[in-house]
Amino acid sequence: YLYKWQGKNTSLNPFILMAHQDVVPIEESSKEMWTVEPFAGTIKDGFIWGRGTTDDKINLISIMESAEKLLKDGYQPERTVYFVFGHDEELGGKKGAVKIVQTLQSRHIKADIIIDEGGIVTQIEVPGVKDNKPIALIGTVEKGYMSLEFSVHKKGGHSSQPEEETAIDILTKAIVKLRANPFEKHFVQSTQDFISYLAPDMKFPNNMAFANPWLFKGMILKQYEKSNKANAMIRTTAVPTIINAGIKDNVIPALATSIVNFRLLPGDSANYVMQKVKEIINDERVVIKPYDDNISEASPTTSINSIAFKLVDSIVKKSYDHVLSAPFLLIGATDSRHFTPISDNIIKFSPMVDPIGFHGIDERVSLESYQHSLWFFEQFLRSCK
Ligand SMILES: [Zn+2]
Known part of the structure; x- marks a missing residue:
């Protein structure tokens, strides 16, 4: 409507x-x-x-x-x-x-x-805030979205005399390789701003680290990596969500496929990520292509100096105590x-x-x-x- x-x-x-x-x-x-x-x-x-x-x-x-x-x-x-x-x-x-x-x-x-x-407004998502004050997380940018299909074709056969490598073997090795090689981690602008906005209200030692991110960048990034949610804020993520192969327990399938879902960090374009995935897997037997046309790049970032951010920020401050x-x-x-x-x-x-x-x-x-x-x-x- x-x-x-x-x-x-x-x-x-x-x-x-x-x-x-x-x-x-x-x-x-x-x-x-x-x-x-x-x-x-x-x-x-x-x-x-x-x-x-x-x-x-x-x-x-x-x-x-x-x-x-x-x-x-x-x-x-x-x-x-x-x-x-x-x-x-x-x-x-x-x-x-x-x-x-x-x-x-x-x-x-x-x-x-x-x-x-x-x-949202949260008292639990961001640990280490002084006096457990609530924080309004005002979204200024969102990650992109893409799913890729990996497929491996290989002559199947009878399971009584298997080849050294089957389609399933090749596919699963590719997935393991991808998962073992996470994308580059870094702070995008909105996360840098997030850190500097909250620095004065963090407890020790986070206040020190947040106030001097150029000095403690490595330490903060390491901390971020420990939580799934925070990790997703510092890098493009990749995870297999569908896997398909085989129809009978004694037949080696000739085709194995998997769908892998990616969430793109601002700055990592869909094209770049696809090339990077091919590079990481580095196996021509694995055919990699977009799963569907539901691909979106990460959104542009709305400036913290924009009237939009300032207006929402000012209403939020009036809506909640000590937020x-x-x-x-x-x-x-x-x-x-x-x-x-x-x-x-x-x-x-x-x-x-x-x-x-x-x-x-x-x-x-x-x-x-x-x-x-x-x-x-x-x-x-x-x-x-
Ligand atoms: Zn929704």
Whole structure:
């Protein structure tokens, strides 16, 4: 859906608020592990429970609720606001966000600020903060996405007289080699900014390291490597997600394939990564090609000096007590990446505090988060001037 809320001053570029309507499914086998019916939207123990509550219903509902509240009050924003609600974000956004951005482009619309889902407010994701202050992770950039297919063709045969190397052997060796040779690690701009924003509020010794990253770069990078999430922020990652070969226990298959998923660090283009993968594997028997056309480069980085970052930052500071904030590299993909052609100022932020069960079991978001989220979007809409 694309909604337009006409502003008073048509000479100003619009702002855009985004959220996606679709959710990921529930695995049949995990249904029994849920405390509540996953699609009932139960409110219990101070939380709203259910699939999609954190991703991305909280933003979707908060945006619509706050707009309706302001409409009832007779409020009209100074500049026009568009609401963009895609329906296939979890599938790449091809039929939703992509079509909507094409429509906006055909109308020659440029947006001064776009906000979509992304970083959260957290007291647990960043350890070592003084007084356990919450941190708002304001997404300014997101990693790219690509899947490659590896395939090995080799004459199969009877398993009673195997060759020294089969298609399965060659394929698995290639995967092991790839996993054993991780991509170059380094701090992108947003992570450097993240570190310098938080330095004054870190406990010893992180405060010292964060305040002098040029001196402690090696040490910080090593620390980052220890956690899966932090590791994903300093390099392009690669992981096999599908593997296929064989039909019968006594037949050596003639074909073995695997799909490997890559998340591209800003600066590592899809092309570069594909070449690098071929270099690492260095075996012509392994044919490497894109798995599908769902490839996106890492997004450009929204400047911390932009009006978008400054506005979101100032609303966040008013929404939560003693909150810290920092620019942030998002490791997941969002619909907002498709909007790069119409705006340089895209912020990826979901105003909720440490949601639980994202894409998993017992997904839920606190009523308090919902309250904050409503307030955040109301303040944002009131700032559309
Ligand atoms: Zn989402």
